[in-house]
Amino acid sequence: MEQTPIIIVNVKTYLESTGPRAVAMARLMGTLASETKASLVIAVQPSDISACVALGRLPVYAQHIDPMPPGSCTGWVLPEAVKAAGAVGTLINHSEHRLRLADIDACITRANAVGLTSVVCTNNVATSKAAAGLLPSMIAIEPPELIGGDISVTTADPRIVSDSVKAVKSVAPGVKVLCGAGVKTGEDVTAAGRLGADGVLLASGVVKAKDQEKVLRDLIAGLR
Amino acid sequence: MEQTPIIIVNVKTYLESTGPRAVAMARLMGTLASETKASLVIAVQPSDISACVALGRLPVYAQHIDPMPPGSCTGWVLPEAVKAAGAVGTLINHSEHRLRLADIDACITRANAVGLTSVVCTNNVATSKAAAGLLPSMIAIEPPELIGGDISVTTADPRIVSDSVKAVKSVAPGVKVLCGAGVKTGEDVTAAGRLGADGVLLASGVVKAKDQEKVLRDLIAGLR
């Protein structure tokens, strides 16, 4: 598993981070990771995994896998396929791509089987506690109403972070907990750490920034 | 909440238990419940709830609710609607109707809000433990590969029952645990109790029986 504290940048399906522009983002993040020794991860669309991996130095995650087995599953995202493309981990059950409980469990089992770090996204304390019972590598709590917004979850609802950390650790002490939604600055990252989180998951805060390098440097500074 | 130990008969969408034949099943179960004082519940299709409720004496559950709010949700099963028809509880996330994790959580919240007992179905120990984090009224563990089969889960895989009981109680001691899949006899019910379960959930074992009354009497005898 990747080191914590960690910053995972999910580039979603923004045109600003699709194709060559996903690779550009991975290059920038890889350079900063090498320079600062911070633990950074980029989560990209499946068609962009191999090109981002080819740069080296930065762990690349898939944004989603399906729990299907190899074979007759046309058009689904096979864990073995993202692994073959070089991904080392995957988001599961992102707010924009919710899965059935039994499928989250199956995705984690499949991720373990092929050697992918599993990051299950959740929306509140109860689902974070539930996800802990499934023993993923990490859980990322993101209140849907704050995603893509201007106020960090660590400011808008700090209790949901600290309560999720407590709930998860009460069920599965070894599972890491990240937080996300509205995270944009180093201060937000520091606040996440103070609330017990092992890192942050963010997207628009980096992808939509006018100066992506400046934002990333600020976020990394917040890890200290 | 209904008393435990409990026997919940899910009549599914069998023609043998649709419309007037659902009502006949509810009548038979109501008579036996009155006579034996056993805690019996029937889970029926939404269009059959009110007629089964009208018989009196037997608690009627819905087989499913959707987490949607009142309003513009054409064709979805509103918790308020099944409650208005007289249901006092509902299955959630049945093996044949799996839901997303966030929706299971929302269904339980909605069931609590309108006053419905919530029975979340699960497929293994991990998802049972996960469901416990959501604090439903009951959890019913049913290994999918044994559902509709000839061998009771209590014989084929007793460990999945006792381990689910342990896992659920470790997270939420107040949540009741049922088991199901292949349950057909009083012996199976007794075995479920010995494994720590608070009752059974079954379907074909009763609905498809040649002599439904005989099977129900045998199941009830197993509660002792």
Place this chain on the structure above:
Amino acid sequence: MEQTPIIIVNVKTYLESTGPRAVAMARLMGTLASETKASLVIAVQPSDISACVALGRLPVYAQHIDPMPPGSCTGWVLPEAVKAAGAVGTLINHSEHRLRLADIDACITRANAVGLTSVVCTNNVATSKAAAGLLPSMIAIEPPELIGGDISVTTADPRIVSDSVKAVKSVAPGVKVLCGAGVKTGEDVTAAGRLGADGVLLASGVVKAKDQEKVLRDLIAGLR
């Protein structure tokens, strides 16, 4: 099949038309249908079908069916079940409950098999033309962006109605075409007829009206 021109009131999952209040709406509509000889239909939640049917005189539709066969389909809406409860037709693929193409086809086949009038909802001219290839009883074109709004589709986008009528009739001349979205007045009903539609499908215009009887009388007057 019900007579055209027709007015179908879909009461959705509004609390104002759930349980006893669905029955009250059916009673009012039944009285007006008897008095005016207009062809009126109410589409209700499955748990309210039997009580609305029990009133007599007004055809009752389901808001949705699933294409599943009888048997092991817990929590799905069986065509046989809504038929047993007394429904004579059903909406299929409503804007708030979209279905897969193959499932729309299967729902129509199942509706025919059990004797339910099938009304397939569509969102534009292309999908209306596509639906015509499946030979439902009726097609109801409703632009999603106008549903629940204040301006009738017949005013906001009359071309989508007349073009849908033309497209459907070019593929299947016997299939009736309704329109909906924002329909509220007798004028809207008359406009629909002028555009070639065989009736209207509406919801909030009636359910949310302060004086439901007045609105219904106005709508009926527009049929002339």
Place this chain on the structure above:
Amino acid sequence: MEQTPIIIVNVKTYLESTGPRAVAMARLMGTLASETKASLVIAVQPSDISACVALGRLPVYAQHIDPMPPGSCTGWVLPEAVKAAGAVGTLINHSEHRLRLADIDACITRANAVGLTSVVCTNNVATSKAAAGLLPSMIAIEPPELIGGDISVTTADPRIVSDSVKAVKSVAPGVKVLCGAGVKTGEDVTAAGRLGADGVLLASGVVKAKDQEKVLRDLIAGLR
């Protein structure tokens, strides 16, 4: 659009055609396409598109796209993303990945907008006729019960092919019609042409063959 008659090989999610083995299949097909001038296409998983495209000479399709717009659609397959990776077309609504009617329509619109050939899969004559109303580039009729089997649709149910061709052409004369399911030999390809089809869509017949080159040469010979 690619030339017809055409042979599209969908490599599904077989391990035999994932990662480097997808590239090997694309290389073999590219060589045969150059040598024979036959119109061949490979449809691969999204994570394998760019590596297959990098070989040159063989058009590469995606197996699936989602109708979502760019932006906040984590884990969905963006048309722009598969295009950026070099795909020139896509399957839509494959038997193993069915879509809602409105989403098939939206996928075709999105495919057109980004410049992808659209191949909509269907399961019977009615859905083929329906799909024609949406004006995709091609329609591939594949009876689900014959997919992956040993008998070609052209032998087992030739009428479904010729009737689909007739139905599609009656609605949209410019839309090409392919057939698939059980197709394995040049004879099957020839039979498809005789039934009016513009080519075939196949998977296991090639991927699972002991001698893939031999099977491909036989299929290509059947195009004459």
